[in-house]
Amino acid sequence: MARPYDVYEARCPTRMVLDRIADKWAVLILDRLRAGPVRFNHLRRDINGISQKVLSQTLKRLERDGLVSRAVFPTVPVTVEYTLTPLGHTLTDTVAAIAHWAERNMDAVLKAQAAYDARAGAG
Amino acid sequence: MARPYDVYEARCPTRMVLDRIADKWAVLILDRLRAGPVRFNHLRRDINGISQKVLSQTLKRLERDGLVSRAVFPTVPVTVEYTLTPLGHTLTDTVAAIAHWAERNMDAVLKAQAAYDARAGAG
DNA sequence: CCGTATCCGCGAGGATACTG
DNA sequence: CAGTATCCTCGCGGATACGG
Helix, strand or coil: CCCCCCCCCCCCCHHHHHHHHCCHHHHHHHHHHHHCCEEHHHHHHHCCCCCHHHHHHHHHHHHHCCCEEEEEECCCCCEEEEEECHHHHHHHHHHHHHHHHHHHCHHHHHHHHHHHHHHHHHC | CCCCCCCCCCCCCHHHHHHHHCCHHHHHHHHHHHHCCEEHHHHHHHCCCCCHHHHHHHHHHHHHCCCEEEEEECCCCCEEEEEECHHHHHHHHHHHHHHHHHHHCHHHHHHHHHHHHHHHHHC
C-alpha cells in the first residue's frame, strides 16, 4: 500500500519473512505441498533427513505466516492434514523454482567448485 | 545426465546447494548484483545489517559455487568488483522473486500472524 | 498417529581489532 | 578499500523420551 517495504533495510519486517521462506526446510515443505494436502508423518518420510521437531516448528511458523493451513480430523488415531493456503500458492512456484534450479544446475556447480578448489590448491 | 538429482534425498549434493541459495544473505547479495558489478564495501552498505565477516564468507561461497566472479583492480587502494556469472544470472530472477514476494505480501503475512496470535491467545 | 518437552552440541554469525 | 583473525554468544537443529 502506501508504505513501501524494503528488504534491504535491517529493521524492515520483510527481513523476518525472508528469513523464514529463504530456508531449506521451508522450501522443501512448500514444494511438497504443491500437489495437495499431506499428513504430518507423510511429510516426515518424504523430506528425507528432517527431524520431527524441525518439521513441527517449520510447519507451525508457516501456518502462523498464513502460508499453510492445518486441518485435524477426529479419527482414531487422529489425522492431520497440511494444505497450502491461497497466499501459500502465490509463493510455491517461486520456491519450487529454487529447488529445481539446484537439481538442474548441480553439475555446473560441482564443476565450478572443483575448478575453484584446484586453483586454490595449485596456486 | 544419466544421474537424476533429487533434492528430497538427504545425501543428495543438491541439499548443499539448496542450503546455500536458500539463505537470506545470499538472496540479498544475488539480487543486489543483478544491476551490474558492485564493490565490497558498497554491498556492505547496501545490505543493511550484514556483517563484514558474513558478507565475505557468503561471497566466497557464491564464488566457489560459480555464481559470482571476483575481479581485482590494482588501484591504490585496491578495488574489488563482484559480478554475476552466466550461471549466477540463471538463478537471480528466481531469487529476486522471493525477496520481492516478501515485500509485496508483507501486509498479508502480518495480518495472518495477528489472526494466529489472537486465536492462540484467546482460545 | 501426531505431536510436545527437554537436553545439548555445534556452528552461524555479530563485535572488535588488525593487515595488505 | 578490502579483507583476515579472534572471541563469544545464541539459537538451530538432532536425539531422545513422553503425552494426547
